[in-house]
Amino acid sequence: MSTHQLPAEFITFWQSLVESFQRRSTRATHRELVRRWYAGVAIPGYPRHSPNASLPSGWSYCNLLRHLPSKAQFILRRHGRN
Numbered sequence: 001m002s003t004h005q006l007p008a009e010f011i012t013f014w015q016s017l018v019e020s021f022q023r024r025s026t027r028a029t030h031r032e033l034v035r036r037w038y039a040g041v042a043i044p045g046y047p048r049h050s051p052n053a054s055l056p057s058g059w060s061y062c063n064l065l066r067h068l069p070s071k072a073q074f075i076l077r078r079h080g081r082n
Contacts, residue, residue, distance in 0.1 A: 007045030
């Protein structure tokens, strides 16, 4: 099974979204991402789209799990790099 190439801006956005949910539920984070897409909200790394546009390739829950922030990244972002 191969992973889909995702824009770097999107991966950063996805990781930030996961962190905003405080890693409680990646399923809930994925649902929020999909909700935003279908609402027509701008998503970094993707051009403007109509609200009824299909999800971009690579946005499956299983594929996005491969791009979760590491525990170290999570701690650095939460506490800063002081």
